Amino acid sequence: MSDDQSDPAPTGDPAPDGTDPHTLDARLKAAQAREAERSSPRPGTGADANYRAGNRVLADLLGGLIGGLFLGWVIDQFAGTQPWGLLGMMTLGIIVAFRNIVRNSGQTGV
Numbered sequence: 001m002s003d004d005q006s007d008p009a010p011t012g013d014p015a016p017d018g019t020d021p022h023t024l025d026a027r028l029k030a031a032q033a034r035e036a037e038r039s040s041p042r043p044g045t046g047a048d049a050n051y052r053a054g055n056r057v058l059a060d061l062l063g064g065l066i067g068g069l070f071l072g073w074v075i076d077q078f079a080g081t082q083p084w085g086l087l088g089m090m091t092l093g094i095i096v097a098f099r100n101i102v103r104n105s106g107q108t109g110v
Helices: 024-039 047-079 084-104
Strands: none
Touching (some): 047 084
């Protein structure tokens, strides 16, 4: 009987890619592949959707504020009602911006 110990690696079925599943490199590559698949963003969910929602809120706030300020300034220039047209339209712009934000967040009642 011969004690040939020249191949100390354990025997087993090779992985589908032809590598030995018991080696450290093979297990590390498999774990990295599973982690990359698990942590990859899915379309329409996660960070992309949250980023778009945040940009939408920012655009609504800035649009309402800047639009109200501009319209109020125009009204003040033609009607000579400084600063009441500016303040009134700015307030109206902020109210409309918050109304849009609440509507876009999926809440009802506004």
